[in-house]
Amino acid sequence: MSASAGATPDRPATIRDVAALSGVTASTVSRALSTPGRVNFRTQARIEAATAQLNYVPNAQAKALSSGRTKAVAVLVADITNPFYFDIIRGTQLQLKAAGYTQLLVDTEESEEVELNTIEQMRQTADGLILTASRLDDETLARVSAKMPMVTINRDVQGVPSVLLDTPTATNQALDHLISLGHSHIAYLGGPETSRSNSRRWAALSAAAQERGVEVARLGPFAPRTYSGAAAADALVHSGATAGIAFNDLMAIGMLQRLRERGVGVPSDISIVGCDDIFGADFCSPPLTTITAPIEQAGRVAVTMLLSKINPGLGNFPRNQSVLPTHLTIRASTGSAPMPR
Amino acid sequence: MSASAGATPDRPATIRDVAALSGVTASTVSRALSTPGRVNFRTQARIEAATAQLNYVPNAQAKALSSGRTKAVAVLVADITNPFYFDIIRGTQLQLKAAGYTQLLVDTEESEEVELNTIEQMRQTADGLILTASRLDDETLARVSAKMPMVTINRDVQGVPSVLLDTPTATNQALDHLISLGHSHIAYLGGPETSRSNSRRWAALSAAAQERGVEVARLGPFAPRTYSGAAAADALVHSGATAGIAFNDLMAIGMLQRLRERGVGVPSDISIVGCDDIFGADFCSPPLTTITAPIEQAGRVAVTMLLSKINPGLGNFPRNQSVLPTHLTIRASTGSAPMPR
DNA sequence: CACTTTTTGGCAATCGGTTGTCAATAAGTT
């Protein structure tokens, strides 16, 4: 017996422990475990037995260091507080796990600087990046994308793979829905100025309104949170519109609460349309008419695209953009326009 | 000019690039960057300049491998779909980030086996572990805890640091609340049999009921999801009770929906109490009387405890258990017991 | 049976840091 370290109960087994136990060298163990067919099946069996016996788990750091791939993907969200991201996170988590990847979840606190720092950090730590609602400018995104695999969600930049939730189309449906209910004074309760999806939706909406000969006022900007729903509700009431299309469901739900407090009937006095169909949109009061987006699916698709970027040549042609359809879900927060008094 | 590698635009700078640029060796750079005062301030300045110039970011894997600490903490949740965990995740994320740690989020899919595998995996990958609502038995938890820093949330095992949400106490408040409203037929809609918080709550509740001379029936088990609220609601109606205390808010919200469908008035016919006060409990219809738990705080406290375990001797005496108080929040889903017909 | 081809497994360098040890230099003391 030499003074060889061996595996003590407290120290996890290393590849060398496995090698010693099965009478081969570390490199052979490595091959047996990761290159199928490279090692004789009898040796392979011995190694597998030793692996099981020692309860050997390869050290992820060491693997990452030597192979250059971490088997981890970073998911950056602007605000982990927002239920919208929950569904994204759920989608990415499920899909990443299925592919044997680890998810690094980072909240960038809606800050451009934090986002950029994190990206630089993750360049070493993750094999790829999923950015949701990035605050960075197009040029920066393109530059980062050139350096490491990356997929954006709800952000369309030339040359950067992306998953887009096609809310603008459904926003038009919402407009038609309201018009058909007799509404002629409609307002859009805008989200943050820096949000691209906000601009995209407004552009689509105002164009559609013009086509249809209706006027849609733009109010805001408001923070995309329930608490700013109060201000949004008051602005809406003050504007004299009979229907409001909110930037997202959080705002819409906040508006419902505020309108109830003020004794304004929904939908008898004012109709409200939300966006995203987040958890809660179906059981708030009244249940929210909203634009249903396949959020979780967006997360899953983003992962799929990213992984085919990270591991090319698996036969799947990586698509560079994926637009997911959305639709209008009509619930009880919209109704006929009130009779003009 | 030798053929030294140097930093190409595409390859992130390494510690040796920095060393070369500032005319010292790698070890000096390492010390300059992590051991304040160990290096002469002039050298330090040169190194810092070089660091900035090369945009040097230390490789996390290499750091982890050599130092043995990954600066990452794994957070295991049973079901990432459950909004209860969202608040936990938010809390842990915020606190970990503040301490410079990365959060590894893992969904164990309510499976004991997945949980155990993940733990074994994370033993190498993370410096510590936060388990929420673990499915593992006491002995296993104690064993794992002896091997690596770990904190449980809502799970009390001898020798394992834990954060407990004291829902039993508030459950008694809920009972008193219902009794004072004239209810004498009360039911508890139980959660999963394997859930410890379920057993804890039932124990507290049935004891309190006995003390007060009231009978509380136990129904279930039901899955802690909105969809199982329908079954729970029907069971409650069938039991003849006039008030139900649900295992959690998800179930309670599902019950509200089902009762509305069935034309059962809440609270006129039946009162409902939830638990956790998750996102949505305040705006469902009717707004839910529930036990408000500081969930996000639980996440933060767990991280604080864990970090003081990981980095001992920072002056803070690590507490081994932290019980967070909860309280009853009375909203509109509870009311006077209906007159007996 | 001698020779070529394939299979199999070992050696050693490498990934990018950390850290114990120690020599050289600077500063302090008598």
Add this chain to the structure above:
DNA sequence: AACTTATTGACAACCGATTGCCAAAAAGTG
């Protein structure tokens, strides 16, 4: 000036894997 003590920074081993290269062994061929 000679000697002790403190600072400072270099050397090299190490963390735990991967992987290119090569030699030994096994299998195939004329």
